[in-house]
Amino acid sequence: MRDFRSERVCKIPPSGIRKFFDIAQEMEDVISLGVGEPDYDTPWNVREAAIRSIEQGQTAYTSNSGLIELRQEIKKYLSDSYGISYDPKKEIVVTTGASEALDISIRAVVDSGDEVLVADPSYIAYTSNVMLAGGVPVLVPCLEKDEFKLTPDSLMEKITKKSKILLCNFPNNPTGGVMTKEDYKGIADIVTDHDLLLISDEIYSELTYEGEKASAASVDDLWERTITINGFSKAYSMTGWRVGYICAPETICSAVLKIHQYVMLSAPTTAQYAAVEALRNGADACREMVSEYKIRRNLFVNGLNRAGLKTHMPNGAFYAFPNIIEYGISDEEFAERLLKEHHVAVVPGSVFGPAGVGHLRCSYAVSREDLMTAVGRIEQFVSDL
Structure with a gap:
């Protein structure tokens, strides 16, 4: 029987984000910094x-x-x-x-x-x-x-x-x-x-x-x-x-x-x-959420820099994009090992295109407590490297 799928669909790669979500769901005590979703309820x-x-x-x-x-x-x-x-x-x-x-x-x-x-x-x-x-x-x-x-x-x-x-x-x-x-x-x-x-x-x-x-x-x-x-x-x-x-x-x-x-x-x-x-x-609820994200951004990005990951201070969205090139391993290997060895889920920057190679996408749309715990785990992993 012929393959009925279109050539266009076959050429499209599967989501690189889903791979890490699937692994994380099978593990306990994982802090996920991979989700591109607010952690607030709808007002x-x-x-x-x-x-x-x-x-x-x-x-x-x-x-x-x-x-x-x-x-x-x-x-x-x-x-x-x-x-x-x-x-x-x-x-x-x-x-x-x-x-x-x-x-x-x-x-x-x-x-x-x-x-x-x-x-x-x-x-x-x-x-x-x-x-x-x-x-x-x-x-x-x-x-x-x-x-x-x-x-x-x-x-x-x-x-x-x-x-x-x-x-x-x-x-x-x-x-x-x-x-x-x-x-x-x-x-x-x-x-x-x-x-x-x-x-x-x-x-x-x-x-x-x-x-x-x-x-x-x-x-x-x-x-x-x-x-x-x-x-x-x-x-x-x-x-x-x-x-x-x-x-x-x-x-x-x-x-x-x-x-x-x-x-x-x-x-x-x-x-x-x-x-x-x-x-x-809804403007007031939006402003409160953005104000909290700004606090989390500052805590998280400063924490990543102290941990040894060079991280540009983002001025929008709720993602940090630390640079891991100096550690001599690919962003995919870094993300896999960080998840398996220290139970922190991030997304390799390479899944977002060639300009993302050597970076990680980390969402700070999670609680301050989880962010600081994640920073501690990342610091330990970097120290091990």
Whole structure:
């Protein structure tokens, strides 16, 4: 019998993150720094809004684009936060999480053979989604010496005549690197001169610790050529609710909507009502969470540096990205031995792309107590090395 799987699917590697989760689940007394998920419950007022919607029988499909009141709140949030404006009727689509937003955005604009420039290191789904759409991912290194930012020089080195799209994620998973508005201005001329479309995944935008949070579309000349992706998973601790959104010019949004209406129809109705409440009355809970993450970041990163792991101070998301090159073993071997010998689960940086080689992704979305225990175990492991 023939192998019925598509060539595209066969070319996609399995998740490098899952490997370490599977090992950790079979062990006792493991501190996991591998999960990319807030350790907070969804705020109670948001949960109440969802319960209320169910009690009122608001359980039917919504518009393909999502509840109009949610799209209006998204418009208000983006206007208040970044000074950018979208028409909630034509330029905003609510999706089943930012993951669907990323997938259908890429499929809506990538043709077979198109080169997609991907800021590297990147979340593991980016290159796979590009390949599933028939595109060719081209990795643009974002290096530690540049604070893991996307620089004009790195971008120019990778552009070819086939380049069509630039895909980036700031604040970044896995590095915690950020782009300021000035940083986006630094690449704006390149994007426009080479007629690129920018897909900007800003799911961690609220988790920015110093300076003003930035959105690529707020830069002059970038709005008309930017797809902004965001959602509620990180800022409001709503990972399981699966609500995200896409903001883009009408021509692009209409293309995205074609795919969305066939593969998903609409995002979960109850979750959309919860998201409305999150945008209207969730800012205080978000600020409290971000304040706590900043404290944990400082404790953890300073602890890693004292333990002997050179670690850049991240300014966004909830990940540290320590450098382990000087220890003479691969990041995968380091992570495996740290898990098996000292029961701390981290993710090798190499699973996020070539620029991640020699690093580890460590999430500090765990309790302070667990972070300090993990630092102690890491210090012992480094000492043994």
